[in-house]
Amino acid sequence: MEIVKLTIDNKPVVVEKGTTILEAAKTIGVNIPSLCYMKLEDMDFENKPGGCRVCVVEVEGRRNLAPACKSEVTEGMVVNTHSVRVVNARRTVMELILSDHPAECLTCAKSGKCDLQTLAQDLGIREIRYEGEQSHYKGDESPAIIREMDKCIMCRRCETACNEVQTVGVLSGINRGFESVVATAFEMDLDHSACTYCGQCVAVCPTGALTERDSTNKVLDALMDPSKTVVVQTAPAVRAALGEEFGMEPGTLVTGKMASSLRKLGFDYVFDTDFAADLTIMEEGTELLGRLNKFLKGDKDVKLPILTSCCPAWVNFFEHNFPEMKEIPSTAKSPQQMFGAIAKTYFADQLKKKREDLVVVSVMPCLAKKYEVSRDEFKVNGDPDVNISISTRELGQMIRNANIDFAALTDEDFDRPLGESTGASVIFGTTGGVIEAAVRTAYEIQTGQELEKVDFHELRGMEGIREATIDFAGLPIRIGIAHGLGNARKLLEDIKAGKSEFHAIEIMACPGGCIGGGGQPYHHGNVEILKKRQQAIYAEDAGKTLRKSHDNPYIKKLYEEFLGEPCGHKSHDLLHTYYFDKKKKIEI
Amino acid sequence: MANIKLPANKVQELKDVCEKFNHDKGELINVLHAAQGIFGYLPAEVQELVADQLNVSIAHVYGVVSFYSFFTMIPKGEHPISICMGTACYVRGAEKVLDEFKRLLNVKVGETTPDGMFSVSCLRCVGACGLAPVVTVGEKVYGRVSPEDVKGILAEYK
Known part of the structure; x- marks a missing residue:
């Protein structure tokens, strides 16, 4: 390793060759402000177009100021990060950016969480000395994502997320000069593109240009309607992040406070998507074993590896990009949709209510879930199984609106029957979790033996693609895991080429899994936050008495009273789905 | 956007051009140049075809087409x-x-x-x-x- 010695703000610094000034400064506690720059460690996400020029510093002997995010250190370099020249230049740059930005902070959805706003405050901008034309671009409203491009500062983070990390490729810089903007091909709306609604563009946008479609008013309307019974379900990853909306440390588990706050908001039944995650394992695990055992008996037509199907952005991704492989993913619906299907049949029957009188609300770390609830195959006579999906951030907003002192809430439990869950379901919220949960159940069903230890550390971690072989009492089961759609694409290309040797693959669209979902509190580029959420998820699992989905007593009861057996006739009707070929065809 | 049907012979001509460039992503501008020569302009369908042939996203192709004033999405007059x-x-x-x-x-x-x-x-x-x-x-x-x-x-x- 070659090292470089330099001086930053009069302090000596020693770093590896190839380090940028920005990173070198960080090692001695000097945080050079930046805007377009963003790096997510371990996630293959680095955006440094060097376009905003906010991070400029003075380098002795160099005529022009240097962008710290793009300039590599050199031996003996002398850097000043806050000379008068630097500070003036930085403020000028910022004022120029702001001169073409709508001053709508008071009503902007991103206010208080906006990197641009924070930076303007940090730099102490009190007036904008430049007046000029304001750019106006075409807006775009999809079922999940709102694009208000007048607020775009051309940092290109969304492009990096969409094109390089996710390899979805629906965004690009278009036009030139003052007309430049990030847009889809031909400036079509997102819902006419191959957008998966993963929401990673929203997760990294520094301004209010990209936000989620707000459905909180729809939820309030349902809660105020006396003719409706309103049922809520909360996804596993929400409990590991909701606290951040109220200033709590990342990684604080707020399961009990969340249940309590939902009851205070007026939901008639506070249930848990985790229950449906246990149900998913029963169905998906049985499907896996079904395919596996056929394969072991020499059936050549069986589709292996089986791919998980919990993640709606991932489903959109293969429908758009790999439709020829749409028979490979599990047919099991996602936990959100399984919950809706059971709530509007089994639970509605228990209440002696018609399905139309039930409103199912989901709280999700995800924006693609908003799209998923609108899919036609998840409706019965026009009535959706899940009526409204809101994000973790939107729930935070609802709690604040209702004057609830979240931190002071006492812990409460979920209601029964659809609120009971095992540790296996909680870990659905992180990369590796779904397949670990599946292994816990599939192992016991396949071998007839009880698992001695339920923790499969070989399946855990943050690496983009992981693989492990689990010994099913002499039968080696090869498992692949990918998070981030770019990583998923690699595994899919292998399958397509006939090179894949896995029996089962778990795929989650967002880096880190649902804990890093597009609907979670903004991480502002700090990957440590995702790691803490992941730890919280595993802690919740470890603290549970029941840690295997098939041990959930209410799941057993559901099969006894209603469904029959996993992958049976009724399960197929209610809990399984089918996929579409959405690849754009060129007519000739 | 109205869908148009591209004439098969011109499509084949464009595919041959892409083949000549080994479907290299780096040749996008050259391919677009040739495509505009073949079709007279670059309607969405031609850009989609180019994206498919060079294995790049349609958004990327449109980004390039909209950047250079030489490229046009409107057919030139007679x-x-x-x-x-x-x-x-x-x-x-x-x-x-x-x-x-x-x-x-x-x-x-x-x-x-x-x-x-x-x-x-x-x-x-x-x-x-x-x-x-x-x-x-x-x-x-x-x-x-x-x-x-x-x-x-x-x-x-x-």
Whole structure:
């Protein structure tokens, strides 16, 4: 390793060759402000177009100021990060950016969480000395994502997320000069593109240009309607992040406070998507074993590896990009949709209510879930199984609106029957979790033996693609895991080429899994936050008495009273789905 | 956006071009250049075909097409009119000539008349600065054009 010695703000610094000034400064506690720059460690996400020029510093002997995010250190370099020249230049740059930005902070959805706003405050901008034309671009409203491009500062983070990390490729810089903007091909709306609604563009946008479609008013309307019974379900990853909306440390588990706050908001039944995650394992695990055992008996037509199907952005991704492989993913619906299907049949029957009188609300770390609830195959006579999906951030907003002192809430439990869950379901919220949960159940069903230890550390971690072989009492089961759609694409290309040797693959669209979902509190580029959420998820699992989905007593009861057996006739009707070929065809 | 059907022979011609460039992503601009030569313009369908052939996203192709003024998504008229806006022509009143074309044809720069006869675009210098201001219609060059001449030039093609 070659090292470089330099001086930053009069302090000596020693770093590896190839380090940028920005990173070198960080090692001695000097945080050079930046805007377009963003790096997510371990996630293959680095955006440094060097376009905003906010991070400029003075380098002795160099005529022009240097962008710290793009300039590599050199031996003996002398850097000043806050000379008068630097500070003036930085403020000028910022004022120029702001001169073409709508001053709508008071009503902007991103206010208080906006990197641009924070930076303007940090730099102490009190007036904008430049007046000029304001750019106006075409807006775009999809079922999940709102694009208000007048607020775009051309940092290109969304492009990096969409094109390089996710390899979805629906965004690009278009036009030139003052007309430049990030847009889809031909400036079509997102819902006419191959957008998966993963929401990673929203997760990294520094301004209010990209936000989620707000459905909180729809939820309030349902809660105020006396003719409706309103049922809520909360996804596993929400409990590991909701606290951040109220200033709590990342990684604080707020399961009990969340249940309590939902009851205070007026939901008639506070249930848990985790229950449906246990149900998913029963169905998906049985499907896996079904395919596996056929394969072991020499059936050549069986589709292996089986791919998980919990993640709606991932489903959109293969429908758009790999439709020829749409028979490979599990047919099991996602936990959100399984919950809706059971709530509007089994639970509605228990209440002696018609399905139309039930409103199912989901709280999700995800924006693609908003799209998923609108899919036609998840409706019965026009009535959706899940009526409204809101994000973790939107729930935070609802709690604040209702004057609830979240931190002071006492812990409460979920209601029964659809609120009971095992540790296996909680870990659905992180990369590796779904397949670990599946292994816990599939192992016991396949071998007839009880698992001695339920923790499969070989399946855990943050690496983009992981693989492990689990010994099913002499039968080696090869498992692949990918998070981030770019990583998923690699595994899919292998399958397509006939090179894949896995029996089962778990795929989650967002880096880190649902804990890093597009609907979670903004991480502002700090990957440590995702790691803490992941730890919280595993802690919740470890603290549970029941840690295997098939041990959930209410799941057993559901099969006894209603469904029959996993992958049976009724399960197929209610809990399984089918996929579409959405690849754009060129007519000739 | 209205869907158009691309003629099979031209599609094959474009595919051959892509083949010649080994479907190399780095040759996108060259491929687009050739595509515009084949089709006369770059409608969405052609861009989709190029994206598919070079294995790049359609958004990326559109980003490049919308960046370079040479590329157009609007079919050129039967008689493409170009007004030189280079310095010499500009100072000798090219803008007034352009305005007259726009007024008489009722189109903006980059547009084509509804009957498909004329399209109006600007260019930078045809190397005939001594004749400024210069207008070209198809391959024919007109020099020392005044706004009063515009009507007569158009009449030649009607």
